[in-house]
Amino acid sequence: MRCSATLLQRLSAGMARPGLPGPPACAGFPVAATDTPALLLDLTALERNCARIKAALEPFPHVALRPHAKAHKSSAVAAMTLELTGARGVCCQKLCEAEAMVDGGINDILLSNEIVSQSKIERLCQLTARPGVKLAVLVDDAGNVSDLAREAARANIQLEVLVEVDVGQNRCGVAPGPATAALASAIVSHSPALRFGGLQCYHGLTQHIRSVAERRAAILGPVLAATKASIAACEAAGVWSPDLRVTGGGTGTFIFEAETGVFNEVQAGSFVLMDTDYTDNDAEDQVKFEPVLHCLATVMSRPLPERAVLDAGTKALDLGCGPPRVVGTKPGTATYRSGGDEHGIIDLSGAAVESDMFKVGSVVWVQPSHCDPTVNLHDWFVLHRDGIVQDCVPIEARGPGR
Amino acid sequence: MRCSATLLQRLSAGMARPGLPGPPACAGFPVAATDTPALLLDLTALERNCARIKAALEPFPHVALRPHAKAHKSSAVAAMTLELTGARGVCCQKLCEAEAMVDGGINDILLSNEIVSQSKIERLCQLTARPGVKLAVLVDDAGNVSDLAREAARANIQLEVLVEVDVGQNRCGVAPGPATAALASAIVSHSPALRFGGLQCYHGLTQHIRSVAERRAAILGPVLAATKASIAACEAAGVWSPDLRVTGGGTGTFIFEAETGVFNEVQAGSFVLMDTDYTDNDAEDQVKFEPVLHCLATVMSRPLPERAVLDAGTKALDLGCGPPRVVGTKPGTATYRSGGDEHGIIDLSGAAVESDMFKVGSVVWVQPSHCDPTVNLHDWFVLHRDGIVQDCVPIEARGPGR
Known part of the structure; x- marks a missing residue:
């Protein structure tokens, strides 16, 4: 038995977008x-956490905080966080998050993820073309670089593109070193549709290592080595300059990325809300939230x-x-x-x-x-x-x- | 530093309800x-699953199917399921689900859960008072029975109330037997604001026992014994009649509840959608979805x-x-x-x-x-x-x- 045509017609009325509860x-x-x-x-606690991260990063004036909005997915919370920390923009993990942030008045966004399908790339270009929007996106695939370049040219915009380097998470990202430089060169070759913006070297799995010493060692050891190797390869390929972004770090490790002197942007976002998994991390006093x-x-x-x-x-x-x-x-x-x-x-x-x-x-x-x-x-x-x-x-x- | 008044004012504009994406x-x-x-x-597969459950229940004309809407939370899918199975109404697990179903034209609802806070009890009464709505709710607490009676009287409605019996899940519900009869009597004592509607004897943990024989034994053994003891206690207390509901069962076990001859309503809902956890159950051919x-x-x-x-x-x-x-x-x-x-x-x-x-x-x-x-x-x-x-x-x- 098939659903009746009458019923399916009635359901089509449901296409109207209902409101949130x-x-x-x-x-x-x-x-x-x-x-x-x-x-x-808790607003008071949120304000204190924002004051804490601001104070913790004060010794590192070369490091910008770009709090990740994937934790709260709310342009209102993003606006509070930017006001309280002095950060200029946020990270988003999904295109729909970036669209919601722009709709909510947050215009400076690093989309810390790959955007690959045709319809999404078109939306990405439309979003970037909106007045006042400053948006960057990641890549880890040469075909995707070409797709982004083609659509950016068609939309008559320039897209800022960073290479995602796999610094140990084994998820997305290209291998550190020559593979990173090759993809960076591919981006540069598509100028002016694309502009090479730097490297993302984020290692999510290190964020919840409980011990401070082990967490620090994970960043200052393998993550930093992979990051430096990638920068060196980009320099050797002639596509590096010191004003490019090196971005990474989360609530568990941002202070170590800041200490490296190599990272100039950190993406901690969960500090705004916190949860038991972060609360259970050992942490030095100045980065306890x-x-x-x-x-x-x-x-x-x-x-x-x-x-x-x-x-x-x-x-x-x-x-x-x-x-x-x-x-x-x-x-x-x-x-x-x-x-x-x-x-x-x-x-x-x-x-x-x-x-x-x-x-x-x-x-x-x-x-x-x-x-x-x-x-x-x-x-x-x-x-x-x-x-x-x-x-x-x-x-x-x-x-x-x- | 506190969030600025300007910002908080701007955020208040966010109180307007945004639409769904x-x-x-x-x-x-x-x-x-x-x-x-x-x-x-997949509409074709959904139609076949609805035909299957209808056929599986045909040998049990005393058993009504009341598919649980907590699985899909969509009044459109509920409407399709009712049309295809001939069921008269649905179960909901939350008051907001019941409200959404009524808004979507589904008026016959068993709210298979306890509703305890003052504001929710008021909403429950408002929903029940809407034209054409036939709604029943569960209780497992004498104080809650009084609260429901007070608000139903205030709203000038009659609430149908079933006792939830803990037949082995160890979650909500009163103990089988005398405790069940005592709560049923409390409901009866609040007539006409409340009307005793019967017993819910659902055991969720049995649904995913993989073996057919063990799943059947769990229902025909302890669940059935607890159900019969509760009915007998209600009979002894003079509050039972054969037209009262005995409801329970899910996609994994409904056919066994139907076989008991004691249950007259089954709540299977996941059969509409299915998932790997249900697909991995062994099942007799007539209840394979x-x-x-x-x-x-x-x-x-x-x-x-x-x-x-x-x-x-x-x-x-x-x-x-x-x-x-x-x-x-x-x-x-x-x-x-x-x-x-x-x-x-x-x-x-x-x-x-x-x-x-x-x-x-x-x-x-x-x-x-x-x-x-x-x-x-x-x-x-x-x-x-x-x-x-x-x-x-x-x-x-x-x-x-x-």
Whole structure:
């Protein structure tokens, strides 16, 4: 049996773009009155984290901060971060994120990823052509360089293009050294449609090495060696100049990239929100950040003294980096485990005092284990200060990432 | 440093509800022209799965199918499923899903979850009061029963309320037997604001037991025993009648609940979409379903012959039940592993022929491992038939689930 034509016609009416669901909170109300599950963003903590990173980078005036917006996907949060840190622009990981940032007034963007399909390259050129937009993109493939050049020429614009170097992550990127120089030369050969902008030498897997010494060694050892070899190869090929960008680093390592004297841009972004995976890193005092992001959940069931069930499951909290941490409880007394897509189970068997926090209807704060994919599940940040909701701002670039 | 008042004022403008991003495909175009990452829904396969479940339930005329909408969160897909199976209504897991279904014209809903906070109970009553809406909700707490009764009386409506029995999942629900009867009696005592509707006896953890014999034994053994004990206790308490609902079962077990002669409603929903976790269940022929849901991704990087990188990471595919499966490849020749939030890495080291499928710019179909949380990451289904896009329909109830 096939779906009826009448039904399919009716469904076509659904092509009209529905709006986002409304915000979960109202300015002026207590945070605890927020509809759950909802993402809370502590403005005071965010401001302190921004002040911390600014101070940490002050000894390195040659290093620009370009906070990564993939963590929060919100032009409002990007605007706050730029104002508070003095950074001039952001990184984005997806074209749709870059479009949302430009729509939200953020015009200086490094799209730290490859853009390969015809329709996306056309959108990239359209975005770059918008007034005031300063956009750069990565490549790791010669065919892609030609495609970008052709479309940039057709759109009568110049695209700034950086080579992504695989400095150890084994994901995208060309090999350090001669392969990098060859691709840089290919970009240069397509001048003026393309302009060679430098190198991205980012190693995501180093960000969560727990020990400071090992994390530092990973950057100052193999990552720096690969970066230097790539610059040297570009110099030998005659395509390097000192004003080109060398960009990389995340919240876990940016201070080490800054120390190298070779990197002149760092991409840390998660410091704005933080999560348990970053909180669990050992860190030197000047780059210790505090939790800004929480998920507010409601106890929807308390079938047993030792078990409370929250209304926040894997559709509200990403568990890929482990369970979230329940705020206001001692370690081991109230642990979250998955209750499926719509439920989170709090095991209270180790708790005594805390179990009063978990009456049916009570709200509970949890710190997500991984900010990026958790934020991606939500449509709004609830901004709060001193226990009061200040505003709600949309996470307008959330989604699968087109 | 605090965010400036000017900036916060500007952000407040963001309170206006932005629309969803536009659909990723156009009707009439080939599926391969879809912007990626995108969720594809094979209409022909969906129709066959609906025909299969209808046929499988034909020997059980006393058992109504009430397909669970938490899997697809789309009123359009719900409408198709109801038309094709003849089912009268759906299940929802969250109040916002129920609201979206009613907005989309689906009026007969079992909200198979507890609704506990004041604002949500008010919304529940408002929804129930809408013309033509037939809605029931679960409880597992006496205080919640009183709250529902108070608000239903205030709204001048009658709420149908079922008791959730914990038949082994150890999540929400009251213990089988006397505790169930006590809560049922509490509901009855609040007549006419509340009407006792029956029992939900769902055991989610049994759905993915791989062996047919063990899955059947889990339902016909402990689940059925707990269900019968609860009905007997309700009979003894004088609150049972044969027209009350006994509801449960999912795509993995519904046929066994149907066989019991005790259940009169089954909630299978994933059969509409399917995923590798359900595909990997052993199943008798009459309840074998085929893949309907895929994620279309683009190869955005091919740094090495043995490594391709897709543009679909954990922001497009939930990996909680393992990696997605690459369509059109032999097992072990092209395996997906996480490349982080925005990338999926295809290991081609075991492949020879297939590696041509993975040129930069090629599109690749993958079958998600778990449909519910993967769908929740996306805003649109791309409906296709014979390789051509038929329509795009919004996943309007996606989100953290309020």
